[in-house]
Amino acid sequence: xxxxxxxxxxxxxxxxxxxxxxxxTKVAATNAAVLLTGESGVGKEVVARAIHHASPRxxxxxxxxxxxxxxxxxxxSELFGHARGAFTGAYRDKPGKFEQAQQGTILLDEIGExxxxxxxKLLHVLQDGEFARVGGERVLQTDVRVMAATNHDLEADIRGxxxxxxxxxxxxxxxxxxxxxxxxxxxxxxxxxxxxxxxxAQYGRSLDVPPALLRRLVAHxxxxxxxxxxxxxxxxxxxxxxxxxxxxxxxxxxxxxxPAPVPGPAAAILGLKLIARRAARDAERxxxxxxLERTHWNRTKAARLLQISYKALxxxxxxxxxxxxxxxxxxxxxxxDVVA
Ligand SMILES: Nc1ncnc2c1ncn2[C@@H]1O[C@H](COP(=O)(O)OP(=O)(O)O)[C@@H](O)[C@H]1O
Ligand SMILES: [Mg+2]
Numbered sequence: 001x002x003x004x005x006x007x008x009x010x011x012x013x014x015x016x017x018x019x020x021x022x023x024x025t026k027v028a029a030t031n032a033a034v035l036l037t038g039e040s041g042v043g044k045e046v047v048a049r050a051i052h053h054a055s056p057r058x059x060x061x062x063x064x065x066x067x068x069x070x071x072x073x074x075x076x077s078e079l080f081g082h083a084r085g086a087f088t089g090a091y092r093d094k095p096g097k098f099e100q101a102q103q104g105t106i107l108l109d110e111i112g113e114x115x116x117x118x119x120x121k122l123l124h125v126l127q128d129g130e131f132a133r134v135g136g137e138r139v140l141q142t143d144v145r146v147m148a149a150t151n152h153d154l155e156a157d158i159r160g161x162x163x164x165x166x167x168x169x170x171x172x173x174x175x176x177x178x179x180x181x182x183x184x185x186x187x188x189x190x191x192x193x194x195x196x197x198x199x200x201a202q203y204g205r206s207l208d209v210p211p212a213l214l215r216r217l218v219a220h221x222x223x224x225x226x227x228x229x230x231x232x233x234x235x236x237x238x239x240x241x242x243x244x245x246x247x248x249x250x251x252x253x254x255x256x257x258x259p260a261p262v263p264g265p266a267a268a269i270l271g272l273k274l275i276a277r278r279a280a281r282d283a284e285r286x287x288x289x290x291x292l293e294r295t296h297w298n299r300t301k302a303a304r305l306l307q308i309s310y311k312a313l314x315x316x317x318x319x320x321x322x323x324x325x326x327x328x329x330x331x332x333x334x335x336x337d338v339v340a
Contacts, residue, residue, distance in 0.1 A: 011190050011191055012043070012191070015186075020176055020177075027051060028050075030174075032173040032174050034148070035172040037151070037154075037175065039225055040151050040224070041224050041225035042179065045107065047178055051105075063100055064106075066110055067114045068110035075114070077090075078097060079098055079118075079122075080096040081099055082133050086136070098144055099142065102144065105145040105146075106147070111149065112154060112162075116162070119167050126170040129143065146171070155168075181222040182222055189214060192217060196237065200237055207237050210242075217232075217245075247278070247281070284320070288316055288322065291305055
């Protein structure tokens with residue numbers, strides 16, 4: 001059995017990732033093409049790296065090409081290199097990633113964005129291990145393991161004529177689906193601890209996440225998946241405070257998110273802008289609640305009296321999580337700020 005120790009994947013030990021981890025160890029020893037699917041930020045690249053590092057190619061490069069970042073012609077040159085004079089600006093011969101990754105691994109990130117014409121050339125490399133540089137005459141051999149990643153539904157792209165079916169089957173020898181973070185919330189505490197440790201070490205701090213905030217993070221839906229969680233923890237460490245996280249999570253509330261805590265004495269350590277933002281938001285929520293009660297939830301009237309548009313009011317009602325049945329205001333609770 002190939003071990004994946006030392007990879008960030010070690011953090012994800014929950015049941016949803018067990019299948020992924022098992023596949024990583026199984027396919028590492030082979031040369032089979034791997035297609036990684038899943039939403040943006042779920043860790044597809046982390047999985048690709050784990051496979052490469054557990055494979056016999058580990059001593060050779062793993063080169064990633066972001067297929068969405070370059071227009072077709074530049075992407076072709078990036079992948080396959082070009083001969084001098086192949087196009088304007090091609091002053092000298094240049095090897096592409098398929099040459100540079102010799103005996104290693106190439107990760108074609110966002111494979112769903114590759115134009116059809118280039119898909120044909122990729123298919124050829126995958127089938128015969130051969131290609132030519134752009135504008136080059138010599139046929140070059142390549143020994144590269146290919147992995148591809150996408151957040152597209154490639155089967156839908158095939159039906160829509162945007163992706164070649166034959167290329168799909170070549171890439172999809174081993175399919176690994178990395179589930180979104182909201183389907184593996186049990187891993188959030190370990191991920192938070194991991195990101196905290198890394199960021200604390202990086203910025204010379206010793207912040208902690210209080211249990212109430214951790215519960216909040218576990219309940220969140222995380223549309224940006226692990227990347228978003230990592231960013232939030234990192235920013236929290238850099239700013240030395242977690243108070244603003246409330247604002248961020250309120251902007252994308254979890255289905256069952258608890259109400260936002262009322263700012264307490266700990267707010268004094270916040271930056272002035274944050275204090276102002278939170279105070280404005282709380283004042284707005286209060287004013288809107290009062291007006292809706294006064295007008296018996298006649299939104300048109302409430303909007304007119306508040307001097308905002310009807311649409312703006314509806315937006316704020318949703319944003320503040322207000323509901324029509326009369327609700328007692330939440331009792332002030334101590335703010336769970338992170339203590340440095
Ligand atoms: N299992 C994990 N453990 C720790 N960090 C992870 C894990 N999975 C993903 N990450 C981090 O989350 C971010 C997004 O991961 P990435 O592999 O780039 O996602 P994707 O390729 O699916 O968009 C990266 O910064 C990565 O280091
Ligand atoms: Mg990625």
